[in-house]
């Protein structure tokens with residue numbers, strides 16, 4: 586079972602790493618239990634340092650998921666990996682992380698959802714549901730209808746992503762998502778925002 590809120594910390598959104606860590610700690614205080622660390626800069630050394638510090642500061646009560654990089658997931662003592670369509674395949678990821686850790690896969694259309702359903706992924710992400718500023722070159726917006734369609738194609742836990750905020754999150758869950766993944770609407774006031782999400786989504 587996934588929690589209703591899947592928080593994503595995108596390293597590029599923070600002026601410095603202390604703000605990133607402080608944000609993570611606020612999310613923890615709001616009882617966030619699933620958190621992805623994402624850094625598209627390609628600086629693997631910095632990623633590992635930040636990831637290990639996140640693990641150290643947040644302790645074991647939060648599941649930490651590494652975006653893209655199976656090697657850094659293992660090196661940082663994270664709980665799982667999230668991959669997209671151009672990263673290692675689920676079979677490839679499993680060769681690195683084994684069967685026990687979590688694996689999530691991003692999809693953007695019905696064909697990809699069907700394909701991901703046949704893999705060993707523990708959950709499937711779909712999106713962007715709405716327009717987003719947090720991803721470079723996003724795929725076409727799928728809307729709530731895209732969430733409804735995805736729901737008919739898999740029984741795996743479904744995470745919706747892209748432009749989801751406190752105002753529209755309930756409609757996304759009602760369309761069939763199990764969880765909402767959020768970057769920007771957690772940034773300004775992380776603790777209050779996460780508490781709002783939990784209050785709205787129950």
Ligand code: TZP
Nearest residue numbers: 717719720747748767768769
């Ligand atoms: N994948 C699809 S949309 C997106 C990612 C990583 C960004 C989501 O960020 P936000 O700010 O919650 O729209």
Ligand code: MG
Nearest residue numbers: 653668669672
């Ligand atoms: Mg990726």
